[in-house]
Amino acid sequence: MKFAVLFCFLLIIFQTDFGQNEEIPRKQRRKIHHRRLRKSSTSPKHRSNRQLGIPQTTILTPVARFPIVNFDYSMEEKFESFSSFPGVESSYNVLPGKKGHCLVKGITMYNKAVWSPEPCTTCLCSDGRVLCDETMCHPQRCPQTVIPEGGCCPVCSATEQREPTNLLHKQLPPHQVGMDQILRKEALLSEEDEEMKEDTEQKRQTPGSRNQGQLHSKGDSRGDRKQKPEEERRLAHQQQRQGREEEEEEEEVEGEEGEEDEEDEEDPVRGDMFRMPSRSPLPAPPRGTLRLPSGCSLSYRTISCINAMLTQIPPLTAPQIKNLELSGNSIASIPDEAFNGLPNLERLDLSKNNITSSGIGSKAFKLLKKLMRLNMDGNNLVQIPSELPSTLEELKINENNLQAIDEESLSDLNHLVTLELEANNLSEANVNPLAFKPLKSLSYLRLGKNKFRIIPQGLPASIEELYLENNQIEEITEICFNHTRKINVIVLRYNKIEENRIAPLAWINQENLESIDLSYNKLYHVPSYLPKSLLHLVLLGNQIERIPGYVFGHMEPGLEYLYLSFNKLDDDGMDRVSFYGAYHSLRELFLDYNNLKSIPPGIQEMQALYFLRLNNNKIRNILPEQICNAEEDDDSNLEHLHLENNYIKIREIPSYTFSCIRSYSSIVLKPQNIK
Template structure:
């Protein structure tokens, strides 16, 4: 279907015409859908000429509009009733001042996979969006966080950009942020203001994976529950980096870094022993199981595969005093272990015997 014909159904609340070849919306194509609340036109061939000035604004009850994967280069005229707008994977390379004018009810905006960068946005582009909660800007060309983001934001995704700096001035006012994705960028310790983490007091999930950090950032947000630092150059975890967190980390992902036995001192994980459920240390340079592992009280998933571990001592993972173990999954494959030499009760605390992976080992 290349043209969207006129549709007359006053009772319809949802219309899905995704995955077609629609290029034109007829003048009266949507006029007969007075009660439409959700419209999915993703994966078509829509461009800026496909929308007349009154095609979409006539849908006065529309709440969700999906225009993903089309050929749109500017924001079309939209109804003020809109709450969710998806424009991922289009050809947007600028957002003028009036791009979101009148959209005071918008709570979710997705603009991933376009050609946006900081100079292509007016400083006040997002100002009308006073209720915006979720903002997705991943897969663009940003070197810096845009100015004047809505203070109402609870989730910001800026993965797969070219971010070199994240400043307190650009993001510090977003005190309601709960989820922040800065993965796949060019960030390191000096790129992020330490004072920023203190201001983001509501942050619970932070993704800094696929960057250039060499150590765990200090002064992390107090309420942080999940921290992803995979695929960095981390070779050091400062002592007591997590001790101030309350109620404490539940997930810590440190896979694919440069951690060795000497870089994990006895206080590296202090503050997480009674909260952590997932610890990923695979694909590092560990020569033995870290001594602190047996101190975790709620650990469920532990990954130590693809390291240089040669031996596992009897009480390295399971301590006899830890009778209430929650460990269900342990990966030790692709190390330098002689499996037959491991003491027989070394993994007795695993609650699921099928969760233990020891093979294959490196030659």
């Protein structure tokens, strides 16, 4: 008997706890779970684990490849092995700027930027981290399902379209009906709330009124006189409303089927074929017909004609369309009236066509008063189109044949944030110093793969990121960045810069410059007079033989990422003062593919160092005091150490050489060269 009572008591406690947990909303439980995982991930043992356990969300962690540098094919083969090491992490794909930008496959994403790398996946740049969320698909109750073109979730096949309409909302792709469904749910919930309020008001009536209501009902039993609980009332209302909803859906579907039978002769393309029927006065996408050329498709407010073999811009009249994709065709001209029927376009993609400057009408873009993004990459333009909309925020004219930029080429584009003009024929000789003056909001400028010999003059004061890779730049003068106090990232890889051609006052006083890439230039020493605010320095593929003493000593708060791979550093090229000023701040040090014969001095004093690459050198011996400080008992912050492809005899390494490193699995010693 006692055991039975005890069992019942435990069962009651279990049910109570379970009920309390169920009362916590789903979003709140997700937040609690996220906080717990965040706390656990910041513990010393898991400091390198950047993957947070958010349901359906992952943080993209870059592998140990060089991010800012695009290697040629010979170099790329050498770095394929880096991704094979489990748990290897590097900050190559994270720009440490204050704006929290993310670098994804060579493209810089601004903080809070949202994009879709593949169907069913949406990514967000959040303070330097890439968060990706996968779309959840509703299960289907039909034997045959298909995934529509451009969609991500399965829907019932054409043979199953006559299924009962009460399952209609489960068969729809979420990205096409999501907003309409959310609005309808909000409307239904608001009506239910009003009815529940009316019920509560009836409950609060005076006892006399309740008695009067009971006197009017004859033959009521005691059980009937008791009021139903709130949950039962709400459930009953939901069932009644669901029944009415199903009846209305059946009526509307029958009406739509009748309309389709009448319109079978024309066979139009319907832009709202998946839209749910609406019974409320809420706004919905306009219902109508639109004829599209073959090879084109229509999604919600987007017409896509990618690789549709078009030779001209199709005549379209659709004021509700916001996005038009015409890339990969054979379009050669844009007449003045090309976009008259699309006045509300916000994004226009004309890349990879045969458009010439002479084929663009002077008023071709004049009526596009809402256009924000224009892509004309891969055409035959020799000049920037005239009279572009002042609303533009992004303009891409990469891989064309631009011959000049005059003072009026970019006039009235005071809202432009991103300008990309890579792979053209631009130089300081044909770019007017006043060309960038109208660009009051420009923060991202790409001028790579051109013919500049000096840094372009007249850069706007608002510029934050400047990309000038693959040019012929030989020097950096004192006046190059005089008016660019906000500049944060400068990329100058694949140029002809020598350290003695960098003026002492070129950028040393910049307060926001945190990332410089001088890879694949003609540097023999690490440059002096680097910016005080520098955090991220990339010097790959030069001929650097020496790191001068105190070259980082003036930096505040201190250099964090130093990449010196593929140079000519040897033991005589660095000493203990070479890293002075960075001992407290340096987090990643890459010295692989050099000529080092021993561990560089001062490694054990680098308090913040967690990623060290010394692989592919000529190191033969490792002394215990070179990695771990014998005078300190604390564990080192070093979490990734690469020493493979040297001449180390692994069996001769003393057992206490790596005693300060928490996990031996983070030490890579094999394979070694034999000589």
